[in-house]
Amino acid sequence: MTHLLSRLALPFAFFTACAAIGQTPSLDDDHAGPPSPAAEAARAYIEQIEALDDAGPQLNAVIVYNPGAPALAAEAEREGLPLAGGTVLVKDNIETYEFPTTAGSLALKANRTARDAPLIERLRAAGGVVLGKTNLSEWANIRGRTSTSGWSAIGGLTRNPHATDRTTCGSSSGSGAAVAAGMVWAAIGTETNGSITCPASINGIVGFKPTVGLVSRTHVVPISATQDTAGPMAISVTDTAMLLTAMAGSDPADSATVDADRYATDFSAGLEEYSLEGVRVGVLKNQSGSHRGVNALLDIALDDLERAGAILIPIKYDWPEGFWNRSLDVLLFELRRDMDAYLATLPGEGLPKTLSDVVAFNYANGETELRFFGQDLLEASLLATDEEAYREALETNLSATREDGIDRLLAENEVSFLVAPTVDPAWSIDLINGDHSGLGAGAGSLAAIAGYPHLTVPMGAVEGLPVGLSFMAGKWQDHRVLKAGAAYERARSAMLPEPSYLPWSPLSRGNE
Template structure:
């Protein structure tokens, strides 16, 4: 009897220990197994990290598993040029820091992808060019460093149109090949921030960074169902980023929601001593996400840029539905038109400025890198034309190569009267035109389809369902580029081919908060974003 009594007491003691001591731990483990990062916002991931439902290490592993499953196999989205081999160690360190000191910000432990023209220490900066495959920077770009300081984790660098210009091959580079649209494998992901857009849309990271010269954040965001921000020129830094044309270049976020894009913009914006354009940035940076207002459209007055319709019936229909929705919410809508030049700014402004500036700015960047790599545009051209590159599986796009030669030949035009006239007269004139339209009509923003046509065919694959009657599907994007004004694109619908279409909100300098409020109001009312069919959920 005594033996049975002792065993019974022991059993009770064991049960008591298991019922009290590990209860919270057991619950945490159960909760951990139920958290699914797929399509989750920054806020949702942050709360899961704070409540120990998941760790940053587990998050990194989750996204690496998705990259492995969908980027180089399965649908082969091909958005990633290189995975950061330090991401897991960084995540572990940030998990430890969270426990001992608490999070640095909402971005603490959040993985993100970076377009491969941003400098990231420990990873080459190729800008998609195989000629730059061994270029290893010694310092992070200013914007990347700001995000790292906030606790975010670079998980990978993404593919892009070579040296940020597509020349008919959107999202193709000699370093990374062709990035595919995760919504329709026969369509491209636009350019040049194609890899970042496709990666975020496919849930390879929580958000991404891109650069925008003439539409390179907005176009890719538009065709992959994302929110893309081209900030006011000078709000975000370009130092440590391979330049295309510093009169036009900006850096900006790509995310799956307006709130996420707003959070990232706040974290990455600010004055950088190495980028003179940002000298006033700190005066304008706001906590954009905190001030978002879902009822903004109720009291808004919007101008509709009718000049940028007519490229595709489905895109026009989606845009008109979006405008009708805004009207139903209380928005006043006014049609507006632009001058003949502003309707198509490539030939008179963007093209000549880009050709004039590229060589000298690109070579200055190359000289900032350690010795050993090419230091001149001519050297990059020579490597690109070498038999090794020409006979590779991914040679340089011939049209892009010709574009480099044109930039080489036109470098002297940087000092020409034509160039000075464009920069000192034409661009300010375009700014005044937009400001006058906004003021005369008392507008909060100007709205238009981000691109006149849906995502286009891959250059290497025909899709007979693609229809585009626009003289330039990106023409609307050039207005923000030429003026330096901000533009936000937000998902608005889906065409029959299964690719997303977005609408844009354009404003005057430093009107980011107004534009984000309007975009957020529209997003919350429509919930237009859908999930790509070719990169489904993988349960963690």
């Protein structure tokens, strides 16, 4: 019900927000001249949202959308801007002036800041059109240990277009599902550890987590200043690169982006020409997991890479002792610090100003907020105040993933990239017991904690459930990683599944 009511309330909120910044929106694009392909595409995306999100399988990927998007798309197309009116859905922890930014929580339901995150300002300046906001795992999946990915109190449960009873993964679940279901040209997600690449892999699309510092985090609901970044999600590597080009750049308010302008470029340039001929690629076999279907897909993908000219180098990597406990300690310390700083900037009345306020709100509204799982991680964050222990954990894990991790693996093996399956196939949704672990596929935490680029590209499906192939490299090697992914995309021989919009059934699936 919140899902639909928020849409019905949109026109008033939309006009109010536009008036506040001196813009006048139009809800049609009836101008003299030829029809606008961008406007027609925007209309088609809205029809897809109405057919699949509001009705039909009710995927719950989109929280709110702008019915005036076709007019905005037509205007951007007429102005000849790079994205030419391409529509983009934005994860609902990134501020846009026309919509509330809720992070999926009822505590932020009224969080109308009337400001754009700098990355959204760049998107609009490049001719991108914000079509709406996507659902997410509430608080980007940092609230409780037994959470169900894709669920939030604001948006409900997001469902996977390929199997509606299976997870969309988190926390950019709505962004991944919406792209897979053809509701938008591209979407923006955010990642701290796997929250772009996991939903991209499981929904069968391309997702890119850039080097931390390439894209501004200002006015984005935070978890970790060390690991947080926004990133693009789309059907193809080229579209993903185009969106990244619009998003990337330095922001004086985000010190991590001081060097971003040096590395921001046209990330779509050279993708079609790049060749893997003679390129040495490291294969992280220990991170392929034990699912035989996933490993069969990986074998096909590796054959494709070899046919494209790549030289494959098997690499063994073992996670260091104590790695995962240290990782959680870092996130909990930074969550309290960074969330308090963000909440203090919110201009509205009646909004939480500290993480403690959020915890208190959840207890006061437990029937809705805490119905399916608790908030033990938020509460643990309030107690994570030992800065010396935090610094030690941070430095140890940064070293383990950078100089003793990705940097060492690349140098010692003389390889340009590391590859592995992104994650196991989608698991069954279980709101009572929470997410289930897979069979060990994936090495994305290396890139997430290091702050290095990580691209996932679809490599096929196991019984109709998509699985992606990860490409990782060193800091600021974003463009090279995208080129490698595009080359693999051209060489890929496996068939990709089409969304069924039905629950998974072994009777209706082949062995893709």
